Amino acid sequence: MNVLGLIVEYNPFHNGHLYHLNSAKKIVSPDYTVAVMSGNFVQRGEPAIINKFSRTETALNMGIDIVFELPFVYATQSAGTFANGSIGVLERTNVVTDIVFGSESSNIEYLKKISNVLITQKKEYTNLLKYYLKKGLSFPNARKEALKKFFDNDTDIEKIVEKSNDILGIEYLNNLNYYNSKIIPHTIQRHGSDYNDSEFKGKLSSATAIRKLIFENKISKIENSVPKKTLEILKREISKGNGPINLEKMREIILYKLRLSEREDITDILDIKEGLDKRFIEYSKRSKDINDLLKKVKSKRFTYTRVKRSMLNILFDLKDYEYKKYAEYGPQYLRVLGFNKKGQKLLNIIKKKSKYPIITTPSQYYQIYKKLIKDLKNEDKKYDSIPEIFLEQIKYDFKASNIYSLLYQNKISSSYEEDMIKKVIML
Incomplete structure (x- = not known):
């Protein structure tokens, strides 16, 4: 059984995402496709333009079979922590066989080469890193300069460490190693606008450019840049007063x-x-x-x-x-945001194979917590989750959703705990 894993934000889902999804399926020929997706806050350190349930609905309509939520404590952090949580979720399904991520270089061997230096922390590299940090550079920039120097200003390496998707790809490789994972990594050449490009470029525009037009109340202009379902769901949420959020x-x-x-x-x-x-x-x-x-x-x-x-x-x-604990132990649960009929079959397999609780009804989180405590006393433990960390992580998810709902113009939507009331999206 081939199961494709994708790490996404879909903020919002656009044509570039559809290209990535379809290309990834061509590479892996999966029986199932699962995605781990940031919740209501994303890696840029911002709230998502529309909520996680609406973005999940789009993902399922576009061909994802199951969407898992990336816990908040990983979703809004640096590339390394974001990757730690994302790879952790995919690994802990115990079914994902392959991961495909976008890359400016699409050179998996070079990415592995750089990843190996970061994992092994070769002395020459760490000395260079310290040198650039002492010069006052931020950690990301110090690491870039240290890697350039370590690889003797190899022009291909230089290009890789300057590009956001390649940097994130290196972190995915680092964390596959951290979890001792058997998941096979693949890359797809990134096409279209750069991730941070705010200039609208038509059919293959960046999410940044698309969001900009939405916030300028020019949503009609993005019609050719996003799938029909994305536009439909965006308009629906905006008309309800549940977006756009920034x-x-x-x-x-x-x-x-x-x-x-x-x-x-x-x-x-x-x-x-x-x-x-x-x-x-x-x-x-x-x-x-x-x-x-x-x-x-x-x-x-x-x-x-x-x-x-x-x-x-x-x-x-x-x-x-708290962060140090979360980085060391990884995600403690698999929160399901949505699935289709095909995904439901895979979910049943995951429930049998995974050593971490599968959450489909968040309101039952405390019962799950008590079950984890009880499980600790059993000789034949069912779960590997650490109860206290499980409780801490999921409470942060709830806090994030409750704060996010305050940003709605629709006061009714702000008046209840969305995570406790909203049902899993099923197509």
Whole structure:
């Protein structure tokens, strides 16, 4: 049985995603296709344009058989942590045989070569990394420069470490190694606009450019850039007052949190280092909106995206010591957001094979927690989940959804716990 695993955000699902999905299926010829998808907040450190259930509905309509949610504590972090959680979910299904990811270079051997250096932490590389960090570069930029130098300025390596999809691909390989996974990695040459390209380029435009037009109330212009179902679901959610959502809609929530905080309140938050706590506290009192705050806090040391992620960590009170546990032990459950009839068959197989709880009814999370505690006492343990970490991780998912719902214009949608009420999407 071949099971294709994909790591996605679909924010929103566009023609480039459809190309990737269809190309991946051609490479693997899978019996089933599963996706692990960011929930209501995404890796850029922002809320998704529409909620996770609507994006799941699109994914199922486009040919995904099961959608699993990437737990919040991984979804909004750096490439390494994002990959740790995503690969962890796919690995813990115990059925995924192949993963296919987009890559600017599409050179799997070079990606493996770089990954090997990062995994083995060769002394020459680590010394170079320390050197560039001391020069004041951010960690991502210091790592890029160290790798370039390590590989003696090989032009192919230089191109790879500068590209966002290749960098993420390297992290996928690192984490396949971390989990000692047998999942086989493949790459697809990335086509069309770059990930961060804000210029609209028609049929193969980036998600960034598409979101920009939606926020400018020009949704009709994206008709040829997204599948018909994407457009239909986007229009439906917007008409209901459940989108479009962006970071600026969090202005009051974030500035309120920061303006009430003292430096000592946020020093133990994940990624709050080297004076970032002082910058957030001081500039929150002098910023008129989120973009203004980000521009002031950003520096040579702290990239724009890093600042956004750190800001969400403060909002959700995600502690550094918690993050270390999550990075070490990985995701503790498989949260199902949706499946089709074909996917339902695979889900039954996963329930028999996986050593981690499958969550289809989140409101029963505490019963699952108690079951995990009871399971610890059994000689023949059914689960490998650590009960306390399971509870912590899923509570962060609930917090994320509850904050996200406050961003809806539709007050009725904001008045109930979506994760507890909303049923799994079934097609």
